[in-house]
Amino acid sequence: MSRNGQSLVPGQPGTSEPTEGSVVFPAAIGDTAMVFGAGVISAGYWFDTHEHPQHQIAWAARGVIAVEIGDGYWVLPPTRALWIPGGTRHRTGTTQGATMRGIFVAPDRCPVSLTAPTMLRVSPLLRELFDHLTGPDTAPTRNPADDNAAARRERAEAVVFDLIEPVDVIPVGARRPVDARAGQVADALTHNPADPRTLDELAADAATSPRTLARLFLAETGISFGQWRTQIRLAASLPLLAEGLPIARIAGRVGYATPSAYVAAFRRAVGVSPGRYFAG
Known part of the structure; x- marks a missing residue:
């Protein structure tokens, strides 16, 4: 949202003040196939979960944004964007x-x-x-007589569609369990993915048994506790990868004893190595 209360989402008024910038085009105009909203999102801000009828390409010109859709979690530096089909509920934000x-x-x-x-x-x-499409020379126009601007924009949009290239990766992330005991454990591990405590130790701190805790994670997240923990660690590693930190530093910060253990877990879960995930 901008200072004047406009939203980055066409047709959805904002409810708080996330940006220091301004929205360029808050809604579709004329016959254009694309419309751009632009703004500076402050560190730590997340838009509320929402959906819109248009398809969206979420992209950051500078910095890193993240998008949550269901159990999936995508981190997007300027070399990556996310195609979000219309009608898909999602949440977008940034840490830095x-x-x-x-x-x-x-x-x-x-x-x-x-x-x-x-x-x-x-x-x-x-x-x-x-x-280019965010700039004034190709802005959507309400003037039907401005054929040159409309033609320039139509040509640029056609090239954008031609250049859309999917990256074959599996999203990471996992649901938070709703049970209070499992939720306590989930919050602790999300806050500190390098927490070294075992399932037995975490269960004792949550005043439950290891067997009950394991059962709760499987029933409420659809995956085992070990798989859930791996997903949370890998999700925590993505912003660090996007910032260009060395693999050795990332591995320790998200709970892996060695870089090779982190790389192996990443490749098994995501389908590519960490080094290739954001490669140009």
């Missing part, structure tokens, strides 16, 4: 602050057939086109 572009696509004018949230590769050319 970011300049975000909300790129909204009219479904009836969209040649892209992605029906599930999909990470996209943002090449240098695609990045330039995103910035």
Whole structure:
């Protein structure tokens, strides 16, 4: 949302003050296939969970944003974006602050057939086109006589669609259990993924048995406690990867004894190595 209360989401008024910037285009205008919202999101801010009828390409021109959709968690530096199909409930935010572009696509004018949230590769050319389409020379116009501006924008939008390239990765993340005992454990491990306590130790601190705690995680998250813990550790590692920290430092910060153990867990869960996840 901007200082004047506009939202990065077309058709949705904001409810608080996340940005120091301004929204460029808050709603679709004329016959354009795309509309751009732009703003500076302050560190630690998350938009409330919402949905919109348009498809969205969530992208940060500077900084790193994250998107949560159900159990999935995507972290997006400027080399990555996320395709969010229309009608998909999601939550977007940032830990360190970011300049975000909300790129909204009219479904009836969209040649892209992605029906599930999909990470996209943002090449240098695609990045330039995103910035170009946010600028005044290609802004949507209410003047039907301005054929030149409309033609420029239509050509640029067509190239954007041609350049959309999915990245074949598996999203990370896991649901938080709702039971108070399991929730206490989940909150502790989310706050500190490197917490070394075993299941037995965590169960004792939550005043329950290891067997009960394991059963609660499986019943309420759909995966075992060990798998849940791995997902939370990998999710915590993504912002560190996006910031370019060395693998050796990341591994220790999220609870792995060695870099090789972290790389192996990442590859098994995500399908690529950590080094390739954000590679250009």
